[in-house]
Amino acid sequence: MAVTETVLPPTPPGSDRGLGTGRGRVLRSLLHNPLGLTGGILLALVVVAGVLAPVLAPYSPTQVHFETPFQKPGTVGFLLGTDDLGRDIFSRLLHGIQASLKVGALSVALAVVIGTPLGLLAGYWRWLDGIISRLTDVTLAFPFLIIAVALAAISGPSLTNAAVALGIAQVPTMIRVVRGETLRIKESDFVLGAKTMDASGLRIIFSHVLPNAASAVIVQATVIMPVAVIGEALLSFLGLGIQPPTPSLGIMLSDAQQYIFRSPTAAIFPGLAIAAICLSFNLFGDALRDALDPTNSSRK
Amino acid sequence: MQQDANTAGPQTLLAVRDLDVSFGGTPVLHGISLTLRRGERVAIVGQSGSGKSTTVAAVLRLLPGSGRITGGSIDLDGEDLASAPEARMRGIRGSRIGLVPQDPMSNLNPAMKVGAQIADALVSNGRPGVTQNNREEFKRRAVELMAEAGIPDAERRYGQYPHEFSGGMRQRVLIAVALAGDPELLIADEPTSALDVTVQRQILNHLQKLVEARGTTLLFITHDLGLAADRTDRIIVMADGRIVEEGTPRHILLDPQQDYTKTLVAAAPSVSAALSPEDTSAAAQPEEHAPVPVVEVRRLVKEFKLRGQRGQVVSALRDVSFTVAQGTTTAVVGESGSGKTTVARILLGLETPTGGEALVGGESISASRGPERRRLRRMVQPVFQDPYGSLDPTFSIERLIDEPLRIFGIGDRASRRSRVAELLDQVALPRSIAQRRPNELSGGQRQRVAIARALAPEPELLICDEAVSALDVLVQDQILSLLADLQDRLGLTYLFITHDLAVVRQIAHKVVVMKSGEVIESGTADQVFLAPRQDYTSELLSAIPGAAFAR
Numbered sequence: 001m002a003v004t005e006t007v008l009p010p011t012p013p014g015s016d017r018g019l020g021t022g023r024g025r026v027l028r029s030l031l032h033n034p035l036g037l038t039g040g041i042l043l044a045l046v047v048v049a050g051v052l053a054p055v056l057a058p059y060s061p062t063q064v065h066f067e068t069p070f071q072k073p074g075t076v077g078f079l080l081g082t083d084d085l086g087r088d089i090f091s092r093l094l095h096g097i098q099a100s101l102k103v104g105a106l107s108v109a110l111a112v113v114i115g116t117p118l119g120l121l122a123g124y125w126r127w128l129d130g131i132i133s134r135l136t137d138v139t140l141a142f143p144f145l146i147i148a149v150a151l152a153a154i155s156g157p158s159l160t161n162a163a164v165a166l167g168i169a170q171v172p173t174m175i176r177v178v179r180g181e182t183l184r185i186k187e188s189d190f191v192l193g194a195k196t197m198d199a200s201g202l203r204i205i206f207s208h209v210l211p212n213a214a215s216a217v218i219v220q221a222t223v224i225m226p227v228a229v230i231g232e233a234l235l236s237f238l239g240l241g242i243q244p245p246t247p248s249l250g251i252m253l254s255d256a257q258q259y260i261f262r263s264p265t266a267a268i269f270p271g272l273a274i275a276a277i278c279l280s281f282n283l284f285g286d287a288l289r290d291a292l293d294p295t296n297s298s299r300k
Numbered sequence: 301m302q303q304d305a306n307t308a309g310p311q312t313l314l315a316v317r318d319l320d321v322s323f324g325g326t327p328v329l330h331g332i333s334l335t336l337r338r339g340e341r342v343a344i345v346g347q348s349g350s351g352k353s354t355t356v357a358a359v360l361r362l363l364p365g366s367g368r369i370t371g372g373s374i375d376l377d378g379e380d381l382a383s384a385p386e387a388r389m390r391g392i393r394g395s396r397i398g399l400v401p402q403d404p405m406s407n408l409n410p411a412m413k414v415g416a417q418i419a420d421a422l423v424s425n426g427r428p429g430v431t432q433n434n435r436e437e438f439k440r441r442a443v444e445l446m447a448e449a450g451i452p453d454a455e456r457r458y459g460q461y462p463h464e465f466s467g468g469m470r471q472r473v474l475i476a477v478a479l480a481g482d483p484e485l486l487i488a489d490e491p492t493s494a495l496d497v498t499v500q501r502q503i504l505n506h507l508q509k510l511v512e513a514r515g516t517t518l519l520f521i522t523h524d525l526g527l528a529a530d531r532t533d534r535i536i537v538m539a540d541g542r543i544v545e546e547g548t549p550r551h552i553l554l555d556p557q558q559d560y561t562k563t564l565v566a567a568a569p570s571v572s573a574a575l576s577p578e579d580t581s582a583a584a585q586p587e588e589h590a591p592v593p594v595v596e597v598r599r600l601v602k603e604f605k606l607r608g609q610r611g612q613v614v615s616a617l618r619d620v621s622f623t624v625a626q627g628t629t630t631a632v633v634g635e636s637g638s639g640k641t642t643v644a645r646i647l648l649g650l651e652t653p654t655g656g657e658a659l660v661g662g663e664s665i666s667a668s669r670g671p672e673r674r675r676l677r678r679m680v681q682p683v684f685q686d687p688y689g690s691l692d693p694t695f696s697i698e699r700l701i702d703e704p705l706r707i708f709g710i711g712d713r714a715s716r717r718s719r720v721a722e723l724l725d726q727v728a729l730p731r732s733i734a735q736r737r738p739n740e741l742s743g744g745q746r747q748r749v750a751i752a753r754a755l756a757p758e759p760e761l762l763i764c765d766e767a768v769s770a771l772d773v774l775v776q777d778q779i780l781s782l783l784a785d786l787q788d789r790l791g792l793t794y795l796f797i798t799h800d801l802a803v804v805r806q807i808a809h810k811v812v813v814m815k816s817g818e819v820i821e822s823g824t825a826d827q828v829f830l831a832p833r834q835d836y837t838s839e840l841l842s843a844i845p846g847a848a849f850a851r
Contacts, residue, residue, distance in 0.1 A: 189689040190692040193690055194707075195649075197681075198707060211694040
């Protein structure tokens with residue numbers, strides 16, 4: 001009887017409604033969320049500005065115009081005005097965004113590459129958890145800025161070193177996120193099923209745990225990114241990150257500080273840029289979290 | 301329909317007429333009409349997705365998300381709820397219509413004392429005789445309600461938190477909350493589906509007593525036809541957002557008119573379990589010749605250490621022994637906490653026993669290592685309860701079924717691919733679904749995929765841990781007949797772990813009854829069902845709903 005019976009239609013009414021195939025569903029959910037859409041557009045603008053900085057910038061960011069310092073925004077030739085040395089703020093802003101994104105991307109990559117495997121190991125094997133989690137706790141006990149300052153001081157200030165310092169400072173949070181996901185996924189029936197097939201621990205980690213934890217890693221990356229961007233601005237502001245005259249949003253802020261009353265716009269634009277970068281990642285990350293969450297299938 | 305349901309008289313409490321409900325642009329309820337007279341007990345029966353819970357949500361005007369009432373009226377004692385303003389509805393919910401929700405685990409606030417939650421319901425309903433800011437009075441009334449709902453030692457338990465209550469006790473708390481406003485209509489939405497059978501019976505008996513004593517009208521939502529028949533005066537059968545048939549339990553169970561109702565009655569395990577033994581063909585053959593045991597469990601003991609309490613242990617299993625003969629089905633039954641799942645996990649090699657042996661084909665998985673263990677694991681495969689949790693959502697169906705073949709290193713790419721197709725045929729799924737993902741399939745289809753995956757390495761023994769209890773009756777029936785069919789064709793042996801005795805009656809040759817980590821009775825299905833030797837077994841048997849309708 002069982003063989004001849006009719007098979008139920010593929011999509012029954014009720015629980016499965018509204019769930020499309022993987023990627024299409026995520027994209028649709030992102031586009032239908034107004035905040036996600038805003039974040040996405042802002043993110044696209046920021047990335048385009050950063051990547052195309054050399055093409056879009058009308059001047060070299062380090063080119064000085066001693067005859068025209070402190071120009072107001074809207075001056076012919078200088079869209080956002082000039083700073084104390086007559087450098088074009090618009091050009092410096094674009095290159096500064098590029099530097100921020102570079103540092104952000106590098107430190108996120110570092111946090112993901114180091115944090116994910118450690119988190120997987122800590123979550124899956126209890127005896128490793130003791131070692132890795134205690135180390136994580138110790139690292140978290142230091143404020144991340146102290147670590148970053150110490151690393152930058154030891155290895156000398158530069159873009160790469162700032163990125164490494166910020167990345168390492170974010171590794172513990174990444175470990176925690178991945179470890180938590182691993183603990184959850186490890187208890188699921190499909191992992192039990194794989195064990196009864198005599199699958200090895202590594203096999204389970206790579207074929208079951210990692211793909212299911214991926215969305216949490218992606219979302220956490222969008223959380224780390226703005227932290228790293230602010231961190232870069234902070235280190236550069238303190239003189240521990242990117243070195244002048246190379247443009248960076250933090251250096252622009254620090255330079256503008258002396259002339260803040262004479263030319264406030266020189267500080268406002270880099271400040272706005274930092275806010276825009278952070279906001280875009282936060283909004284996009286929030287929407288992405290909702291879109292990737294398989295339990296969030298509320299009928300809309 | 302038996303009687304003209306649409307004539308509203310003074311006796312009528314609730315009259316729903318031509319109710320249409322849509323979610324977004326999708327209509328889900330089509331012209332629902334039903335009438336409840338005062339003091340009547342009515343059941344709505346249907347599978348998940350049939351619209352029974354949506355009907356309730358519409359009456360309470362608590363439709364989730366984008367749900368809207370698009371047509372018809374809901375008349376509660378002369379007042380149309382379909383168009384009532386939200387402020388008015390707040391006065392109606394709780395004080396005129398009470399709701400006992402489905403899941404006692406998630407419907408109580410874990411951070412709030414139980415008594416305070418009942419008192420909260422009293423305050424919000426502001427019944428006469430209970431004045432605002434009168435703590436002692438509220439407390440006294442809440443304790444009274446708890447005692448009425450059958451919670452012993454109510455005075456002391458008033459100050460406890462939900463986690464200190466068992467599932468059955470929490471459900472009683474929810475009943476107390478629902479009755480706090482002294483409603484005329486009580487809606488119970490699958491109130492006991494998360495509970496063990498014996499607890500289920502106690503709760504329902506109690507609910508019935510309360511409802512009768514107060515003269516409350518009861519609308520009972522369930523997927524269990526047997527339960528509905530036992531507990532109510534009238535049954536409304538729903539499917540796909542429509543009312544299919546309506547009538548007395550006797551009429552629905554013994555003389556169903558519509559085809560859908562007929563399939564539902566035939567599939568309801570609780571009803572057919574009560575029928576005479578000749579009718580249950582699969583379970584009838586006694587094993588006269590001594591066959592080779594595939595499973596041999598000898599004096600199995602398992603103790604779990606309690607965390608944070610040195611030296612303290614909980615005994616999950618004490619001295620459990622039984623055997624399972626080749627090609628037969630043995631059911632291990634018992635309530636939650638009886639140790640039945642621990643036995644399954646030990647046999648699967650997921651736990652190590654503290655003492656005794658669990659042998660599959662004469663050898664123990666947990667004692668073996670390396671290639672030996674790999675060989676043994678091929679012989680035993682599991683089918684889990686929840687088809688949503690047992691399939692990795694990131695895998696395609698082909699990759700899921702293929703997984704054991706890849707791990708055990710069976711065949712090459714091409715032969716594995718054809719084996720997957722063959723397995724899909726065996727579980728009656730179309731080959732075209734191979735590239736889909738689990739979230740695109742229904743619960744029943746997923747469970748078929750789980751069975752196909754379990755069959756892939758050609759095991760001798762399938763351990764089904766509550767394999768059908770998460771499914772609707774019709775789907776459950778299909779999966780059970782698929783399993784029976786596979787047993788006939790492939791000579792498989794099943795160990796069926798379940799709390800549902802009605803299912804056991806349908807499929808098992810042998811039954812092992814467990815309680816508190818011990819086997820208290822075992823024998824052939826007929827012995828256990830027709831002549832139980834232990835009181836506990838008889839209690840379990842009499843708790844099967846629908847038994848009264850055996851012919």
